[in-house]
Amino acid sequence: MPILLEIESLGFSYENAFSPVFSELNLSVGQEEFIVVKGASGTGKSTLLRLICRLQAYDEGHILFKRRSIESYKPAELRRSIIYVAQIPSMIDASVRENLLFPFSFAVNGSMAEPADARLTEMLEQFYLQDVSLLQQARNLSVGQQQRIALMRALLLDPEILLLDEPTSALDAKSASMVFSIVEHLNTRQGKTIIMVTHSNRSLSTISPVEYLLEQSKLRKI
16 A cells, blocks of 8 residues: 655654653554554653644654655645644534534635535534534533544545544543544545554454554554
8 A cells, every 4th residue: 555654763852851752763654544553641642643743843753744754845734634633622612513614714725615514414413413503512512522523624624644642532431432433434434544542442343453552762563
């Protein structure tokens, strides 16, 4: 499969830290691949995702997207193709519809047509949100519902890589199961390339993602 993302000899340290977060870290991600990164709290799982989409800058090594350094892309352009979905969903103080359409207000997405309400309603059903109205205030929804709205919002931009940061950590078992089911569908049915970091040991029912353990500043396949 074509390689979409390459991480080569990555090094990163926080200022005044005694030891590096990453040292000589390497990872190759193919198109339509599903990568799961596990590790103890504080090992840098979320930091890795933030480095990939240039929300933070690394110290050493290279990160290549489609054979080009991520630094050669404008940040907004890169984050249109590699979308980061944070652990705690961020909702603007507005309706579900306005939250879903919010990214289309940015210049980088100006060439994309806003999806119609019929499409948004169809997606709500696909994401087990058939009881949610487009007119509801997004911040009044549960965390699990907001997490799925955040996923929908990302997917409406049709990214090439989806970065998921602990997508079920704040959810109850039922909501977590729904999110995992959606993620599986995105990979197996829609061919989305996914990098997910998680504490969960839950097995995915229909696929076997490539799993890595992040420890002692390096990734190890498990």
